[in-house]
Amino acid sequence: MSQLISDKYKAWEAECDARFNQLKANEEELNRIFIEIYGLQNELTPEVEDKDVTVRRADLGREIRSLISYAVGCMFGRYSLDAEGLAYAGGDWDDSKYRTFLPDQDNIIPICDDEYFDDDIVGKFVRFVETVYGQDTLEENLQFIADALGGKGTPREVIRSYFLNDFYADHCKIYQKRPIYWLFDSGKKNGFKALIYMHRYQSDLLARMRTDYVHEQQERYRTQLAHLSDALEQASGSERVKLAKQQKELQEQALEIQKYEEKIHHLADQNISIDLDDGVKHNYELFSDVLAKVK
Numbered sequence: 001m002s003q004l005i006s007d008k009y010k011a012w013e014a015e016c017d018a019r020f021n022q023l024k025a026n027e028e029e030l031n032r033i034f035i036e037i038y039g040l041q042n043e044l045t046p047e048v049e050d051k052d053v054t055v056r057r058a059d060l061g062r063e064i065r066s067l068i069s070y071a072v073g074c075m076f077g078r079y080s081l082d083a084e085g086l087a088y089a090g091g092d093w094d095d096s097k098y099r100t101f102l103p104d105q106d107n108i109i110p111i112c113d114d115e116y117f118d119d120d121i122v123g124k125f126v127r128f129v130e131t132v133y134g135q136d137t138l139e140e141n142l143q144f145i146a147d148a149l150g151g152k153g154t155p156r157e158v159i160r161s162y163f164l165n166d167f168y169a170d171h172c173k174i175y176q177k178r179p180i181y182w183l184f185d186s187g188k189k190n191g192f193k194a195l196i197y198m199h200r201y202q203s204d205l206l207a208r209m210r211t212d213y214v215h216e217q218q219e220r221y222r223t224q225l226a227h228l229s230d231a232l233e234q235a236s237g238s239e240r241v242k243l244a245k246q247q248k249e250l251q252e253q254a255l256e257i258q259k260y261e262e263k264i265h266h267l268a269d270q271n272i273s274i275d276l277d278d279g280v281k282h283n284y285e286l287f288s289d290v291l292a293k294v295k
Contacts, residue, residue, distance in 0.1 A: 002134025005067075005141045013058040024053045064148040065170055068162070071128045072181060075121070076197035077103030081132065090199045090276050101131050107200040108209050111163050111183075111193040116220055117213070121195065122160045164190060168292055177294050178280040184209065184264075185292035189249075191256035192217050198283065199276065206268035206290075214261050221254040263289050 031046035073079040080087035081100040088097070109124065110117045129145070130138045139155070146155035149162050168183045180199065186192040192214055196205060228247045235243050267290060274283040284291060 002136035004137050004144070005129075005133060006144050009058070009060060009063060009144075012063065016056070016058040020050075020053055020055055020057050023055055024048055024050070027053065060148045061150075064145055067145075068125065068167065069171065069174065071125055072109075072121075072167075072195070074101050074128060075104050075109060075124050076107065076181065076195075076200065078180070078197060078199070088199065093200075101128060106208060106212070107196050107202075107205065108213060109195045110213055110217075111167075111195060112217070113160070113164060113190050116217060121163050122156060125159060125163075126156065164193065168195075169295065172294050175280075179284070179294060180280065182284065182287070183292040184287075184290055186260035187256045189252045189256040191221075191253040192260055198274070198280065201274055201283075203271045203273045206264055206272070206287075210261065210264045210268050214257065214264055218254065218257055218261065221250055221257065225250050225254065260290065 027048045028046045031044070031048065035041055035044050035046060070079060074081060077088045077093075077098060078086060080097045080103075083097045088094075104119055104124070106119075109119055109121045111121050115123060126138070126142065129141050133141050142155035142159065146158035149158055151158040151161050153161070168179070168181075171181055172179050180197065181195050182198055184192070184194045184196065194209060194213060196209075225247065228243055228250065232240060232243050232247065267287060272286055274286065276283075284294070
């Protein structure tokens with residue numbers, strides 16, 4: 001049976017409001033009791049300001065970002081729709097924990113400005129929403145998510161923009177600059193981006209990323225640039241200006257990923273292993289040349 005995320009949010013909002021109002025009333029009643037006991041009626045009032053209540057109200061933007069974070073956790077197998085709590089945070093992997101939504105097989109999820117790969121993160125997120133809430137309400141749910149995130153374009157474009165530009169900053173903030181999902185990032189031109197889950201890292205991951213993703217992306221850029229070159233020969237006017245702009249952007253991305261490939265190659269040849277007991281900061285620094293800066 002299909003469900004609307006908007007309905008789920010309204011129910012959650014009502015629950016949060018009820019809890020907030022009850023706690024506020026309790027705190028004000030306690031204040032009245034203490035004021036009366038100590039005879040402080042002329043000095044204090046029992047009222048409590050909303051900002052001082054120790055539980056939070058629902059916040060649509062925050063809740064949607066939390067949903068996206070949970071979805072990414074399910075993509076990597078950290079969480080499972082079939083198990084409560086953490087499904088995997090190191091140790092032996094158990095396939096039996098994942099039936100409803102299968103985690104990514106190779107622990108590499110690309111984040112591109114277009115859907116270049118079958119396991120593109122936006123495609124995976126759409127499948128997650130469809131799996132959890134149903135096919136009939138998929139488009140309405142994606143629109144609700146996009147509206148909560150804000151931005152221009154179709155729902156999928158808004159969601160893609162969030163993954164490209166804001167998701168990792170949110171993740172680092174939640175985990176207090178100790179991210180468990182690592183963003184391999186070629187630079188500002190978005191030539192190549194991919195997430196991995198550090199608890200599933202294996203020493204051959206960079207070699208697989210280089211051959212299965214970086215090289216594939218380079219080939220796509222070459223193909224697109226060839227098509228654009230042919231199209232430019234036939235184009236004129238505003239269409240030619242548009243194509244020339246696309247060509248310039250792709251050339252910049254191709255150059256960026258070319259330089260990035262050299263860095264990935266260098267590290268891949270080292271076949272680096274990590275020890276989770278060394279902590280996030282130490283392990284992250286081992287790959288600092290190819291990972292996004294933690295801010």
